[in-house]
Amino acid sequence: MAKHHVTTTINGESVEFLCDTRQTLLDVLRDELELTGSKEGCASGDCGACSVLVDGRLVCSCLVLGVEAEGKSIETIEGMAKGDKLHPLQQKFLEHAALQCGICTPGFLVAAKALLDSNPNPTETEVRYWLAGNLCRCTGYDKIIRAVLDAAAEMRGETHG
Amino acid sequence: MSSLQYATPASVQEAVALLAKAEGKARILAGGTDLLVQMRAGMVDPALIVDIKKIPGLRTVTREGGGYRIGAAVAGAELSDRADISKDWPGVVEAFDLIGSTQIQGRASLGGNLCNASPAADSVPALVAAGAKATVAGPGGTRIVPVEEIPTGPGRTSLKPGEFIVDFVLPAKAAGTGDAYLRLIPRTEMDIAVVGVGVCLTLDAAGVCTAARVALGAVAPTVLLVPDAAKALVGSRLDEAALQKLDAAAQAACRPINDKRGTIAYRTKVAGVLARRAALIAADRARTN
Ligand SMILES: Cc1cc2nc3c(=O)[nH]c(=O)nc-3n(C[C@H](O)[C@H](O)[C@H](O)COP(=O)(O)OP(=O)(O)OC[C@H]3O[C@@H](n4cnc5c(N)ncnc54)[C@H](O)[C@@H]3O)c2cc1C
Numbered sequence: 001m002a003k004h005h006v007t008t009t010i011n012g013e014s015v016e017f018l019c020d021t022r023q024t025l026l027d028v029l030r031d032e033l034e035l036t037g038s039k040e041g042c043a044s045g046d047c048g049a050c051s052v053l054v055d056g057r058l059v060c061s062c063l064v065l066g067v068e069a070e071g072k073s074i075e076t077i078e079g080m081a082k083g084d085k086l087h088p089l090q091q092k093f094l095e096h097a098a099l100q101c102g103i104c105t106p107g108f109l110v111a112a113k114a115l116l117d118s119n120p121n122p123t124e125t126e127v128r129y130w131l132a133g134n135l136c137r138c139t140g141y142d143k144i145i146r147a148v149l150d151a152a153a154e155m156r157g158e159t160h161g
Numbered sequence: 162m163s164s165l166q167y168a169t170p171a172s173v174q175e176a177v178a179l180l181a182k183a184e185g186k187a188r189i190l191a192g193g194t195d196l197l198v199q200m201r202a203g204m205v206d207p208a209l210i211v212d213i214k215k216i217p218g219l220r221t222v223t224r225e226g227g228g229y230r231i232g233a234a235v236a237g238a239e240l241s242d243r244a245d246i247s248k249d250w251p252g253v254v255e256a257f258d259l260i261g262s263t264q265i266q267g268r269a270s271l272g273g274n275l276c277n278a279s280p281a282a283d284s285v286p287a288l289v290a291a292g293a294k295a296t297v298a299g300p301g302g303t304r305i306v307p308v309e310e311i312p313t314g315p316g317r318t319s320l321k322p323g324e325f326i327v328d329f330v331l332p333a334k335a336a337g338t339g340d341a342y343l344r345l346i347p348r349t350e351m352d353i354a355v356v357g358v359g360v361c362l363t364l365d366a367a368g369v370c371t372a373a374r375v376a377l378g379a380v381a382p383t384v385l386l387v388p389d390a391a392k393a394l395v396g397s398r399l400d401e402a403a404l405q406k407l408d409a410a411a412q413a414a415c416r417p418i419n420d421k422r423g424t425i426a427y428r429t430k431v432a433g434v435l436a437r438r439a440a441l442i443a444a445d446r447a448r449t450n
């Protein structure tokens with residue numbers, strides 16, 4: 001069967017690609033569009049390393065077909081920093097040493113940004129539940145949660161101690 | 162790997178025609194959180210994927226006759242955003258919201274949860290307790306089916322070839338009605354229910370229960386609607402004697418499996434405990450409704 005011709009928007013830019021039905025959005029991002037920031041940890045919806053936003057909703061791109069991207073607006077980790085300027089979440093992940101191998105990091109960042117965009121002042125419990133679908137095998141969750149809470153405080157314009 | 166077709170029908174009729182032509186080799190795609198996992202694992206190998214999300218009504222929630230019509234492909238996160246239905250049917254919304262992570266919530270649907278037909282599907286006992294009905298479209302037209310009549314066993318449904326679910330109707334809630342869903346999982350997030358219990362009940366002005374529906378998940382091959390558990394509540398003020406009867410009736414209905422997440426004895430006991438707790442939450446909600 002002929003490949004699907006898909007027109008979509010990724011990080012604000014119009015993008016066209018060809019894909020087979022079986023290719024997931026994650027496959028397309030990584031293999032067709034060379035957007036390799038989104039990672040494949042499990043390919044079964046369990047780890048969150050592939051997290052992206054589709055029309056503003058946080059999803060696992062390993063559980064979305066590439067062809068479903070037609071006409072949608074997709075946001076990936078590549079759209080997070082503005083040029084050389086890191087997003088506060090990225091900066092705080094560095095400051096808090098909230099990453100080691102880094103495989104889980106793009107997913108955590110995309111998911112955390114989605115939380116802070118809708119809830120600028122989450123409790124620690126809210127952050128932990130929101131990120132329950134993001135797994136990290138090396139850093140441990142505490143540093144990640146601290147980094148998110150600290151970034152949230154900074155984005156609210158609060159000084160932190 | 163065979164070539165796999167993909168279609169986005171724009172109407173129910175078009176979807177039904179596609180399914181009929183595919184002669185059982187098609188699969189419906191809603192959120193894909195079961196289907197795409199199963200395809201990757203080689204458990205299913207369809208020739209055609211019918212993505213129903215472009216069909217009008219499949220992704221909308223509308224108020225209707227005091228109740229709600231919920232498109233079969235509405236995602237969990239979309240339903241949780243609705244303050245009105247969260248207030249009217251908190252048990253249903255909470256049960257749906259328990260499915261998976263934030264990411265899974267961005268895609269998972271009620272239609273997929275029901276038609277995947279896992280005995281542990283979280284939204285199903287809550288829908289059954291609420292008295293939800295499914296609109297089923299197929300070659301023979303449309304029929305309305307109580308949710309409890311859809312699953313027939315693990316991975317199996319009563320849908321006939323070419324049929325699919327278009328939407329669910331939650332009835333108008335009688336005054337003094339509340340619902341609740343509780344599940345037990347070994348972790349606090351991201352796990353499969355060992356037991357799930359949905360309760361919906363109505364209290365009169367004097368606090369006497371006048372109607373109830375109790376549904377159990379994960380303790381039998383399909384969701385169970387348990388009339389004896391409902392009978393234990395009706396006529397009572399949910400005193401200890403009534404709760405004991407409820408507990409016993411819930412336990413008596415269980416036909417669970419033994420597996421690493423729960424023995425038969427454990428699942429049975431927990432079904433009784435959760436039924437009591439869910440009934441008390443539903444009663445609290447009924448009083449403030
Ligand atoms: C990480 C993870 C965690 C999960 N956690 C839970 C959990 O806690 N509780 C739980 O209950 N489930 C859980 N699930 C399973 C799954 O997310 C749910 O069952 C979900 O509701 C499925 O909906 P969907 O729209 O993604 O279905 P899909 O994958 O699109 O479809 C599922 C099946 O139903 C069929 N189908 C879909 N819609 C229709 C329709 N309208 N008419 C007829 N057939 C239809 C499909 O063909 C397919 O066979 C989890 C899954 C993952 C990956």
Ligand code: FES
Binds near residue numbers: 043063
């Ligand atoms: S790769 Fe998608 S959730 Fe793990």
Ligand code: FES
Binds near residue numbers: 100103105135136140
């Ligand atoms: S930093 Fe290695 S998995 Fe999280």
